[in-house]
Amino acid sequence: xxxxxxxxxxxxxxxxxxxxxxxxxxxxxxxxxxxxxxxxxxxxxxxxxxxxxxxxxxxxxxxxxxxxxxxxxxxxxxxxxxxxxxxxxxxxxxxxxxxxxxxxxxxxxxxxxxxxxxxxxxxxxxxxxxxxxxxxxxxxxxxxxxxxxxxxxxxxxxxxxxxxxxxxxxxxxxxxxxxxxxxxxxxxxxxxxxxxxxxxxxxxxxxxxxxxxxxxxxxxxxxxxxxxxxxxxxxxxxxxxxxxxxxxxxxxxxxxxxxxxxxxxxxxxxxxxxxxxxxxxxxxxxxxxxxxxxxxxxxxxxxxxxxxx
Ligand code: SF4
Numbered sequence: 001x002x003x004x005x006x007x008x009x010x011x012x013x014x015x016x017x018x019x020x021x022x023x024x025x026x027x028x029x030x031x032x033x034x035x036x037x038x039x040x041x042x043x044x045x046x047x048x049x050x051x052x053x054x055x056x057x058x059x060x061x062x063x064x065x066x067x068x069x070x071x072x073x074x075x076x077x078x079x080x081x082x083x084x085x086x087x088x089x090x091x092x093x094x095x096x097x098x099x100x101x102x103x104x105x106x107x108x109x110x111x112x113x114x115x116x117x118x119x120x121x122x123x124x125x126x127x128x129x130x131x132x133x134x135x136x137x138x139x140x141x142x143x144x145x146x147x148x149x150x151x152x153x154x155x156x157x158x159x160x161x162x163x164x165x166x167x168x169x170x171x172x173x174x175x176x177x178x179x180x181x182x183x184x185x186x187x188x189x190x191x192x193x194x195x196x197x198x199x200x201x202x203x204x205x206x207x208x209x210x211x212x213x214x215x216x217x218x219x220x221x222x223x224x225x226x227x228x229x230x231x232x233x234x235x236x237x238x239x240x241x242x243x244x245x246x247x248x249x250x251x252x253x254x255x256x257x258x259x260x261x262x263x264x265x266x267x268x269x270x271x272x273x274x275x276x277x278x279x280x281x282x283x284x285x286x287x288x289x290x291x292x293x294x295x296x297x298x299x300x301x302x303x304x305x306x307x308x309x
Contacts, residue, residue, distance in 0.1 A: 042101050092166075
């Protein structure tokens with residue numbers, strides 16, 4: 001870790017406790033849901049957004065960390081050194097998915113700019129902080145996944161990767177058109193409208209964008225939601241259902257969140273799963289018809305997450 005980075009690490013960010021530790025690697029061979037990528041790239045472990053349905057919690061290093069998901073973030077303090085050493089050789093043409101188990105633009109990123117530093121390495125951008133690391137740019141095929149409009153800070157780096165002959169796409173997640181649902185399932189995330197504005201801005205700035213409804217929680221008006229999605233200018237969408245009973249949920253918002261959605265679905269817990277799936281299927285059919293009528297693509301589940309280039 002450089003002294004400059006160490007000095008910047010705060011003890012808390014986004015309501016979570018922040019620690020730092022060296023990681024064995026920053027690029028990890030992609031497997032499972034991401035198996036069509038070559039690598040996943042995560043600057044942090046843990047995530048202060050702490051979404052109540054987050055599957056990444058299961059990859060926490062301990063049960064204690066799983067139970068406290070959303071309340072801790074660990075900075076991979078040697079991430080810049082690891083990526084710049086090119087242990088994996090050239091990343092030209094390599095499909096990289098950034099943010100498989102953390103959000104690279106969660107609040108700590110504003111202070112630390114670690115995601116940005118990794119993008120600078122991929123883009124071969126000069127960084128006054130790391131002059132000795134200035135190397136040839138890579139030409140990766142990069143997808144960055146986030147729930148934060150803060151990604152807009154780095155549009156220039158996305159474009160630079162494209163100019164260098166690589167590919168870059170930002171996936172921005174929006175899970176509902178209902179802010180009450182969003183606040184209950186994702187209390188620490190930015191509002192949906194801010195994320196949709198970021199997606200529109202990406203399009204306007206010439207950055208490839210995709211809106212991921214992953215998971216789609218609840219839609220109060222699927223037709224109006226489709227119109228709002230299309231109004232961003234984005235023409236790539238991915239959707240997948242919310243898995244109510246997969247593994248253990250994060251404790252902090254689970255009960256409240258499921259109760260709220262049961263109320264929206266006008267059912268009790270006993271039939272929640274069936275009601276939710278019926279709602280999802282209805283919303284999916286409306287969204288698919290409306291989005292595709294406008295020339296947009298709607299992928300679903302693992303197939304939808306296939307590398308776009
Ligand atoms: S933003 Fe992503 S990684 Fe973070 S808690 Fe939410 S789903 Fe998990």
